[in-house]
Amino acid sequence: xxxxxxxxxxxxxxxxxxxxxxxxxxxxxxxxxxxxxxxxxxxxxxxxxxxxxxxxxxxxxxxxxxxxxxxxxxxxxxxxxxxxxxxxxxxxxxxxxxxxxxxxxxxxxxxxxxxxxxxxxxxxxxxxxxxxxxxxxxxxxxxxxxxxxxxxxxxxxxxxxxxxxxxxxxxxxxxxxxxxxxxxxxxxxxxxxxxxxxxxxxxxxxxxxxxxxxxxxxxxxxxxxxxxxxxxxxxxxxxxxxxxxxxxxxxxxxxxxxxxxxxxxxxxxxxxxxxxxxxxxxxxxxxxxxxxxxxxxxxxxx
Amino acid sequence: xxxxxxxxxxxxxxxxxxxxxxxxxxxxxxxxxxxxxxxxxxxxxxxxxxxxxxxxxxxxxxxxxxxxxxxxxxxxxxxxxxxxxxxxxxxxxxxxxxxxxxxxxxxxxxxxxxxxxxxxxxxxxxxxxxxxxxxxxxxxxxxxxxxxxxxxxxxxxxxxxxxxxxxxxxxxxxxxxxxxxxxxxxxxxxxxxxxxxxxxxxxxxxxxxxxxxxxxxxxxx
Numbered sequence: 001x002x003x004x005x006x007x008x009x010x011x012x013x014x015x016x017x018x019x020x021x022x023x024x025x026x027x028x029x030x031x032x033x034x035x036x037x038x039x040x041x042x043x044x045x046x047x048x049x050x051x052x053x054x055x056x057x058x059x060x061x062x063x064x065x066x067x068x069x070x071x072x073x074x075x076x077x078x079x080x081x082x083x084x085x086x087x088x089x090x091x092x093x094x095x096x097x098x099x100x101x102x103x104x105x106x107x108x109x110x111x112x113x114x115x116x117x118x119x120x121x122x123x124x125x126x127x128x129x130x131x132x133x134x135x136x137x138x139x140x141x142x143x144x145x146x147x148x149x150x151x152x153x154x155x156x157x158x159x160x161x162x163x164x165x166x167x168x169x170x171x172x173x174x175x176x177x178x179x180x181x182x183x184x185x186x187x188x189x190x191x192x193x194x195x196x197x198x199x200x201x202x203x204x205x206x207x208x209x210x211x212x213x214x215x216x217x218x219x220x221x222x223x224x225x226x227x228x229x230x231x232x233x234x235x236x237x238x239x240x241x242x243x244x245x246x247x248x249x250x251x252x253x254x255x256x257x258x259x260x261x262x263x264x265x266x267x268x269x270x271x272x273x274x275x276x277x278x279x280x281x282x283x284x285x286x287x288x289x290x291x292x293x294x295x296x297x298x299x300x301x302x
Numbered sequence: 303x304x305x306x307x308x309x310x311x312x313x314x315x316x317x318x319x320x321x322x323x324x325x326x327x328x329x330x331x332x333x334x335x336x337x338x339x340x341x342x343x344x345x346x347x348x349x350x351x352x353x354x355x356x357x358x359x360x361x362x363x364x365x366x367x368x369x370x371x372x373x374x375x376x377x378x379x380x381x382x383x384x385x386x387x388x389x390x391x392x393x394x395x396x397x398x399x400x401x402x403x404x405x406x407x408x409x410x411x412x413x414x415x416x417x418x419x420x421x422x423x424x425x426x427x428x429x430x431x432x433x434x435x436x437x438x439x440x441x442x443x444x445x446x447x448x449x450x451x452x453x454x455x456x457x458x459x460x461x462x463x464x465x466x467x468x469x470x471x472x473x474x475x476x477x478x479x480x481x482x483x484x485x486x487x488x489x490x491x492x493x494x495x496x497x498x499x500x501x502x503x504x505x506x507x508x509x510x511x512x513x514x515x516x517x518x519x520x521x522x523x
Contacts, residue, residue, distance in 0.1 A: 007360055014363045039359065046353045052342060055349030062323045082375035085383065091371055091423055094364060095414035102411065118413045119360065129367045139370055147369025151422075152362060157323055163358045164326045168312075170351030171330040171344060175305045175337035211309055216470065220477045228481050239483045243474040244463065244493035251459040255452075258316055262358065263458075265322075267417035267451035271426055273444050282445075282452035286505045290460075293500045 002120050003113030010123055012043030017145040018152050025146065031068030032153060038064060039160065058167070065157035072153035083137070090129045090136075097125030155269045162262035169217045178217070181208060182225030189226065194235050195299055201226045202295045205246050206253035213259025215250030222246060237302035245301075249294040255287040256280055308333030361418055368423050380424050381431035392433040392446055393513035396453045397506050399425055403457025404498060408464035416458075417451055426450040436516040449512060453505065460501035463494035 015036045022033035038061045046054060064070075101121025105112040112120050130144060152159065172178070185204045190196040201222060208218035227246055231237040254260045258277065268279045275281065308329045315325030327348070334344030368376075384390050403415055413419075426447045433446040462468050466487035474490050 004357065008356060011356075011360045011363055014366065017366075042353070043356060043359075046356060049349075049353070051346035051350040051353075053349065054353045055345030055347075058349055058352050059327065059345070062321075062327050065323045066321045080373060082378060085379055087371055087374060087376045087379050088383075088424075090367065091376060094367065094419055098414045099411055116357075118411070119357065122413050122419075123360070123363060126363050126367055133367060133370050137370065137374055139373075143373070144366035144370040147373050148362075148366035149369075151365045151369050155362075157321065159362060160359060161322055161326070163352060163355050164323055166355040166358060167348050167351035168326050168330050171333055171347055172305075172308065174347050175308070175333045175339070177305050177308065177333065180303065180305060211312070216473055219470075219473060223477055232483075239478055240485050240489040241493050243478060243485075244490045245497065247470055247474060248460070248463060248494060248497045251463075254459060255455060258322075259312070261322070263455050267421065267454070268448070270417050270422050271447045271451060273448055275444065275448075278444055278448040279451045279455070282448040283455060285508055286452070286456055286501070289504050290497070290501055293504070294497055297496055297500075 001111065001113055003116050007116065007119055007123055008043045008046070010127070012040045014145075014148070015040035015043060017142075018149045021142065021146055021149045022153075025149075029071060029153070031064060031070045032149075032156075034068060035061065035064045035070060035157070036152070058164070061160060062164075065160070070153075070156050072150070072156065086136075090132045093129040093132060094122065094125040097128055098122040101125070151270070154272055155266060158261060158265050158269045161265065162260075165213045165259055165261055169212055169214060172212065172217070178221035179224075181211075182221045185222070186225045186229075189230065194302075197226060197230045197235065198299045198302065199295055201231060201242075201246060202249035202291065202298060205250040206291055209250040209253030210257040210259065213254070213257055213261065215247055215254055218250050218253070219243075219247055222250075231302065235302070237298075241298065241301050245294050245298040249291055249298075252287045252291040252294065255283040304336035305333050307336050361416065364418050368418065371423065376423050377427040380427040384428040384431050385435065390432055391436055391513045392429045392449070392516065393509040393511075395428055395432055396425070396450060396509045399450075400453050400457045400502060400505060400509070403454060404461035404502060407458050407461030408498070410462075410465040410468065412458060412462050412468070415454065417454060421450050421454050425454070433516055436513065441516055449509070453509070456501055456505045460494075460498045464491050464498060466491045 019033045019036035019040055022029045022036060038057060042057055049057060098118060098121045101124055102118045105117045133144060185200065189200045204226065205218050205222045208221060209215045212218055223243065227242050231242045232239050254263060258265055264280050265276060268276055311329040311332050312325060315328065316322065330348050331341065331344055384395060406414060429446040429450040430443050433441045463470055471487050471490050475485060475487060478485055
């Protein structure tokens with residue numbers, strides 16, 4: 001059955017190629033090469049390293065990213081033999097394969113791990129698209145990976161930040177961070193005020209999401225601290241509405257925090273924005289009114 | 303109480319602009335030690351979580367394809383295409399993309415679009431080209447690109463919760479279940495619809511206002 005093992009193999013080989021090309025191309029970038037090599041090791045051998053081994057691997061990745069003097073190449077390059085509008089075809093093959101695969105593999109169970117069906121389909125789309133590029137554009141065998149390395153260099157260490165933050169969340173959970181924050185926030189609710197409880201619940205979801213970078217980490221904490229005891233059990237709120245709208249209030253927090261690196265910092269790097277926080281700045285004016293909407297909605301329908 | 307020091311480390315580290323990777327690992331160590339765990343346990347816990355969340359970093363496998371297509375002029379083609387559509391503006395383009403992203407995410411198709419898959423190769427260059435035409439070359443190209451990435455996020459966040467089998471819905475179901483409240487995923491996902499509509503209206507309005515600002519700019523002295 002095709003599952004995460006296959007995905008990690010593809011990702012590991014891709015990062016290994018980035019690493020190899022970082023030392024073989026001039027100017028050589030040994031810092032980048034080491035960084036990509038360690039990520040490739042994580043993808044290819046992570047399951048054999050053991051927990052502590054993986055922890056040491058993370059420390060090595062952080063050391064290289066901090067001390068390794070990573071850099072990127074000039075981006076000014078003229079397109080070689082510009083092609084016509086057919087260029088959209090390989091680009092669209094990726095989402096279309098992801099879409100078609102998601103539905104097709106649901107029809108034939110047992111072939112692809114049902115939990116990973118979209119990611120597997122996406123990966124197959126990437127491979128298919130790459131084959132089309134090779135057949136049609138006839139680049140040198142290493143050329144796509146050379147171009148991939150160029151884009152990857154622009155993202156740099158930010159590439160691994162989302163995975164690091166997810167792991168930090170696990171350590172926070174182990175240390176019981178959620179309960180402590182939940183108790184603290186629970187103390188500041190004015191007693192007897194439904195509106196006060198709704199406001200603290202929604203703002204707390206958003207704020208805790210800002211800190212953790214992830215509404216998933218904030219949700220169990222805020223629901224246990226305020227949602228269940230006050231909104232649901234004391235004021236009789238409908239559980240589905242309290243939960244669903246609370247989660248969406250948390251998503252408003254995701255829009256404004258650098259801790260949600262994969263949504264906010266990586267795109268800024270990928271688009272080569274001058275301002276690292278440019279995407280966040282573009283989202284704040286949507287996030288604030290939407291958070292107010294969620295507070296009002298929950299108060300009205302609870 | 304001491305474990306809150308982990309949050310202080312994160313906030314201070316980001317504010318003082320240390321390398322965020324270093325800040326994260328420092329916060330993990332401080333949090334773990336404050337909770338009375340020994341350093342080896344903290345590093346092992348971090349390593350296990352890192353290994354379990356590798357799927358987050360898979361998306362970069364699309365870069366070789368995007369890179370080779372850009373080398374052959376994909377972004378230029380995207381710009382040309384938007385230039386040929388009559389009445390196309392940055393705001394309208396992104397409004398259509400917002401709707402597409404919300405609806406596809408609501409059908410559970412969260413990975414078919416994203417910063418690497420669609421925004422960098424297609425949507426950002428199109429938005430940039432449209433904004434450039436509207437402001438007669440006076441606009442800030444970064445603004446259009448940032449707004450394109452923002453639109454992708456808003457569409458994803460406020461669409462995906464309508465899908466019944468998405469992670470957040472399953473998480474809500476699980477947490478409520480542990481308190482003895484049994485809900486069907488559909489009960490939860492219908493309550494994502496009002497906020498999805500509000501997100502479309504609020505962000506969509508901003509996009510159309512951004513168009514008006516672009517048009518006004520060249521007339522200023």
